[in-house]
Amino acid sequence: MSANHNRPLSEVEIRVKALESLLVEKGLVDPAAVDALIDNYEHKVGPRNGARVVARAWVDPAYRERLLADGTRAIAELGYSGIQGEDMVVVANTPDTHNVIVCTLCSCYPWPTLGLPPVWFKSAPYRSRVVSDPRGVLKEFGLAVPAEKRVRVWDSTAELRYMVLPERPPGTEALSEDELAALVTRDSMIGVAEVKGVTA
């Protein structure tokens, strides 16, 4: 492997290689299991899962009701469950209320529905400020919430993960569930964006 390097390894690269090689040597970690986990979260699990949950809730009022009553179970109906999604609470945006999620203490995020979090979600500036100045933070994301609309910020605990159910945009009545899912962005399920309608 060393022949491939055209630069010295960084300190952090050396630590990671040392750790993995010792764990593998001791038989504690199987490198194939490491590869499989990386592949799954880099290529398979991601916000398209959450988008399908949102689209289903938009077209099926009974599903929406189940989703808001017991998020974990309703999300599992669509096949999404597991680590970092064991206790899900879905909060719905309405004409009166906009919701946004954070984890001030850590970087908790609903992996089964949204995949792994973006760097800004895990960063100190977002975590510190979204709870004290949510409207200002949302503005930085290009979302100006009208003064008369309430903003609610949901801060994860060690166990519980939140996800936002955005409002269905107007003008989408004729769209299929798949077409609706294609409109739903990761940021709209974190609550730093709204779902935009179709531009005709």
Add this chain to the structure above:
Amino acid sequence: MNGVHDLGGMHGLGPIVIEKDEPVFHHEWERRVFGMFLPVFATGAFNIDEFRHAIERMGPEYLQTSYYEHWLAAFETLLEEKGMISAEEFSARRARIAEEAR
């Protein structure tokens, strides 16, 4: 427990940097650290709360290091504390890898 990780409401931590079309991982070493997550827990050496607490014990460098560096630091701390990898063998292995990469 209160600590450097308890960031809610803290002032002066700078602007939020939003990366467009951000990749899931930025470096190969981040992939490897992430990939060790479940296998390391599967050894039963420690649980998720101990893992989180190890990150919270990091001290001031918490704010100067990235998310996957936090994970790496927690793995190192706990694997040593639980007697899975000694400080001496970890240090020797780091030296060998640095030497081989030259």
